[in-house]
Amino acid sequence: xxxxxxxxxxxxxxxxxxxxxxxxxxxxxxxxxxxxxxxxxxxxxxxxxxxxxxxxxxxxxxxxxxxxxxxxxxxxxxxxxxxxxxxxxxxxxxxxxxxxxxxxxxxxxxxxxxxxxxxxxxxxxxxxxxxxxxxxxxxxxxxxxxxxxxxxxxxxxxxxxxxxxxxxxxxxxxxxxxxxxxxxxxxxxxxxxxxxxxxxxxxxxxxxxxxxxxxxxxxxxxxxxxxxxxxxxxxxxxxxxxxxxxxxxxxxxxx
Numbered sequence: 001x002x003x004x005x006x007x008x009x010x011x012x013x014x015x016x017x018x019x020x021x022x023x024x025x026x027x028x029x030x031x032x033x034x035x036x037x038x039x040x041x042x043x044x045x046x047x048x049x050x051x052x053x054x055x056x057x058x059x060x061x062x063x064x065x066x067x068x069x070x071x072x073x074x075x076x077x078x079x080x081x082x083x084x085x086x087x088x089x090x091x092x093x094x095x096x097x098x099x100x101x102x103x104x105x106x107x108x109x110x111x112x113x114x115x116x117x118x119x120x121x122x123x124x125x126x127x128x129x130x131x132x133x134x135x136x137x138x139x140x141x142x143x144x145x146x147x148x149x150x151x152x153x154x155x156x157x158x159x160x161x162x163x164x165x166x167x168x169x170x171x172x173x174x175x176x177x178x179x180x181x182x183x184x185x186x187x188x189x190x191x192x193x194x195x196x197x198x199x200x201x202x203x204x205x206x207x208x209x210x211x212x213x214x215x216x217x218x219x220x221x222x223x224x225x226x227x228x229x230x231x232x233x234x235x236x237x238x239x240x241x242x243x244x245x246x247x248x249x250x251x252x253x254x255x
Contacts, residue, residue, distance in 0.1 A: 072145050072182060074111040074152075076189040077196075078250055079104040084197030085246055088204045089233050090226060107247065111254050112148070119144045142178070149185040150174075152254065157184040157191075196249060204233055 070076060082100045086092070095103075109116075123140030126132045132140075150173050161180045162169045170176055176184075211229040215221070236242075 071186055072149065073108050074189075074254060075104055075108040076186060077193045077253070078107050078111075080190065080193035081196045081200070081246070081250055084193070085200055085242075088197075088201045089237060090204070090230050107250065111251065115144050115148045146174075146178075146181065149181055152188060152192075153181065153185045154188045154191075157187045160184070160187075192253060196253065200246065203236065207232055207236065 079100065082104060086095065086100065119141050122144070123132075123137045127134070127137035153173075155173075158173070158176055158180060159169065161184060208226070208229050211232065215223055215228065
């Protein structure tokens with residue numbers, strides 16, 4: 001065996017011995033009343049499985065909270081209409097997505113303010129004061145969201161899910177379960193948003209047709225009409241105060 005191999009083996013042996021003996025030596029030399037840091041593993045001792053499941057469900061709900069905010073509120077209709085507005089003007093990246101999402105969030109907060117206030121007064125505040133249980137607080141939140149969704153959903157969209165599943169339709173809309181009400185509400189919101197988007201497209205489509213006809217009459221068939229119509233679209237949108245009209249139309253559609 002070479003000298004280098006002997007040195008390597010000797011270093012390995014010394015490291016192994018120090019690793020095994022050092023904890024014992026430090027434990028014996030530690031003064032009384034001093035606790036050395038260590039690792040403690042507890043496999044469910046003194047912990048109820050029900051409490052663990054409740055914590056797991058809580059974290060799952062917190063993870064899905066953004067999806068509930070988007071799908072169970074007015075955010076869906078607002079962001080779709082704003083996206084249609086940007087495409088109708090022809091500016092693919094202006095305003096940017098971050099600005100549209102931010103505007104949609106603030107408009108959603110404005111629309112959902114009465115519902116949010118009722119949730120805070122009837123569910124969150126009593127729960128923070130420990131006057132009601134977690135189940136009662138969640139039930140109060142569900143009832144307030146149901147009232148908003150029921151005021152916007154269409155009966156035909158709810159009937160679609162009962163027709164597909166073959167279930168017996170309830171007598172009142174209050175008896176519709178959430179797994180029927182939420183997708184029906186989303187479909188209704190998308191339909192309303194597309195209707196508003198279609199109306200927004202009409203004036204800009206007419207302007208594009210006029211510009212295309214003028215260019216064709218002048219023999220400029222190789223010139224894209226979009227390039228010429230873009231300034232006129234922006235001018236028309238500014239002159240009629242387009243953002244105020246669009247925002248007002250969106251907000252009035254929830255009444």
